[in-house]
Amino acid sequence: MSVQEIWGYRHSLLKGGRGSEVRFRPERYDGRGLPFRARVAGQSFALADFSRGGLGVFCQPSEVPAMGSELKLEIELQGEIHFCARAGVVHSTPSVGGLVVGMAFLDRTLDVDHLFAVHAAVQTAQKLIADLQNELSSAAALPAELRALVADMRLVLEAWRNKLDGLEAQSANAPASRGLGKQGSRALLDRLEVGFVPGFLDFVRRFDALTCELAPESQAACRDFCKAHLLDLLSLAPVHRRAYQKPLGYAGDYLVMHYFYIDHDLGDSLFARLLHRASCQVTAARAVSSRVGYLKEKVRQARQRWAGSRLRVLSIGCGAAQEVQELVAEEPQAAMSFSLVDQDSQALDHCQRRLSALLREPGPDGPEVHYYRLSVLQLLRGRAPLDALAGQHLIYAAGLFDYLESDVAQRLLVALLALLAPGGRLIVGNFDFSCDTRGIMKYLLDWDIIYRSRDDMLDLVPEPVSLQRHVEAESTGINLFLVLDKE
Numbered sequence: 079m080s081v082q083e084i085w086g087y088r089h090s091l092l093k094g095g096r097g098s099e100v101r102f103r104p105e106r107y108d109g110r111g112l113p114f115r116a117r118v119a120g121q122s123f124a125l126a127d128f129s130r131g132g133l134g135v136f137c138q139p140s141e142v143p144a145m146g147s148e149l150k151l152e153i154e155l156q157g158e159i160h161f162c163a164r165a166g167v168v169h170s171t172p173s174v175g176g177l178v179v180g181m182a183f184l185d186r187t188l189d190v191d192h193l194f195a196v197h198a199a200v201q202t203a204q205k206l207i208a209d210l211q212n213e214l215s216s217a218a219a220l221p222a223e224l225r226a227l228v229a230d231m232r233l234v235l236e237a238w239r240n241k242l243d244g245l246e247a248q249s250a251n252a253p254a255s256r257g258l259g260k261q262g263s264r265a266l267l268d269r270l271e272v273g274f275v276p277g278f279l280d281f282v283r284r285f286d287a288l289t290c291e292l293a294p295e296s297q298a299a300c301r302d303f304c305k306a307h308l309l310d311l312l313s314l315a316p317v318h319r320r321a322y323q324k325p326l327g328y329a330g331d332y333l334v335m336h337y338f339y340i341d342h343d344l345g346d347s348l349f350a351r352l353l354h355r356a357s358c359q360v361t362a363a364r365a366v367s368s369r370v371g372y373l374k375e376k377v378r379q380a381r382q383r384w385a386g387s388r389l390r391v392l393s394i395g396c397g398a399a400q401e402v403q404e405l406v407a408e409e410p411q412a413a414m415s416f417s418l419v420d421q422d423s424q425a426l427d428h429c430q431r432r433l434s435a436l437l438r439e440p441g442p443d444g445p446e447v448h449y450y451r452l453s454v455l456q457l458l459r460g461r462a463p464l465d466a467l468a469g470q471h472l473i474y475a476a477g478l479f480d481y482l483e484s485d486v487a488q489r490l491l492v493a494l495l496a497l498l499a500p501g502g503r504l505i506v507g508n509f510d511f512s513c514d515t516r517g518i519m520k521y522l523l524d525w526d527i528i529y530r531s532r533d534d535m536l537d538l539v540p541e542p543v544s545l546q547r548h549v550e551a552e553s554t555g556i557n558l559f560l561v562l563d564k565e
């Protein structure tokens with residue numbers, strides 16, 4: 079094997095310079111983008127280029143120093159001297175709009191890295207200052223009342239966190255019999271809610287009132303400002319953290335709903351648990367919980383309407399399907415077939431796990447549940463197994479249309495109507511504008527949904543379709559339901 083095959087090269091074949099390269103000169107850099115200037119004989123010149131050993135400056139013919147002369151040369155930036163040397167004038171070359179005069183340093187070399195470092199620092203500082211000024215002036219342009227509310231809330235949250243963290247640390251250091259323990263901390267939180275929750279809910283309401291009519295050009299600044307001041311504390315509550323982080327890639331997943339329905343006592347610290355409890359009591363959370371009772375009632379009404387037949391119910395965007403879990407637990411002998419549709423396999427897995435435990439010993443005519451991983455898009459494209467889904471007595475979608483633009487919502491409505499049996503009922507839910515949690519969802523949690531009025535809901539119904547239609551709401555008044563009865 080040859081030396082070249084072993085090392086990939088041969089020393090004896092290394093190339094030197096060619097032509098003018100043979101006279102080695104240290105690397106030259108373009109000086110035109112740099113803010114430095116050269117000061118020579120009381121005059122200031124822009125840099126054309128520079129190297130460790132010399133530089134070129136842009137001159138007018140009248141300014142050119144005598145060829146061969148030796149001068150004091152300084153490189154400066156905004157009055158600060160970064161290099162000083164004796165320099166000899168060595169050439170003058172025509173260039174666009176004048177001449178480039180070359181000078182060689184005679185008594186020292188230039189630390190080019192220093193110039194680049196200073197330039198980078200200048201650029202970084204300029205950008206940072208401009209960004210901060212922008213940020214601060216956008217924040218200053220927000221309504222003073224809104225800024226004050228956010229600042230007050232920060233103070234309140236910090237005060238509660240500090241007190242509860244202190245208490246927890248004390249308890250951790252105390253002998254076991256004196257510590258808070260699981261039961262003690264739950265009992266304590268039950269009592270602390272009285273002091274914390276009303277103020278938190280009031281903040282959420284006032285925040286909504288102050289942000290609901292923000293001009294579009296102020297909305298980004300509002301998001302930045304509010305997040306900068308509150309998100310670190312708010313996201314200590316698991317429900318806020320998950321809603322904001324969106325680990326499944328979209329807002330309002332099944333687990334956030336599950337937190338609202340059941341898991342109110344979660345968190346890594348007393349403060350996190352208190353905040354999580356409070357967050358499960360905001361209007362949107364109460365509305366989500368309240369629709370469980372509404373949907374159960376609708377299923378029961380449908381059972382009466384279709385008494386004697388096995389009831390066929392389809393939930394689109396089923397999420398945690400809390401209402402189905404409760405119905406199955408409460409009526410284990412009821413002849414009901416539920417089809418649960420969601421695009422998210424984790425949501426379906428959650429439902430399947432919980433429901434299969436409840437359905438372990440179903441009666442001969444008891445409930446059964448079928449799971450379909452299908453998206454709205456797939457439903458609209460008529461993907462199989464749509465045949466299996468046809469002939470439903472009741473179809474509903476809760477917490478799904480709030481994310482669908484009107485054209486898609488209308489098309490979905492038509493597709494769902496086609497799956498109803500004659501005499502069947504379609505119920506479509508959507509949050510109303512009156513929800514006072516809009517501000518915190520939008521500006522702090524990046525949880526954007528489409529709110530609709532009663533008229534907006536009725537406008538979704540395609541014309542001409544012969545249907546009985548009306549809009550109703552569950553007990554909080556926040557979930558509007560468009561109810562369509564097929565003839």
Ligand SMILES: C[S@@+](CC[C@H](N)C(=O)[O-])C[C@H]1O[C@@H](n2cnc3c(N)ncnc32)[C@H](O)[C@@H]1O
Nearest residue numbers: 330335395396397420421422425453454476477
């Ligand atoms: C806010 S949750 C509501 C869940 C449930 N209906 C409830 O009331 O608790 C919305 C659910 O819709 C599902 N979803 C969102 N967009 C969807 C789409 N394009 N196709 C199918 N499911 C969708 C999500 O995966 C999520 O489980």
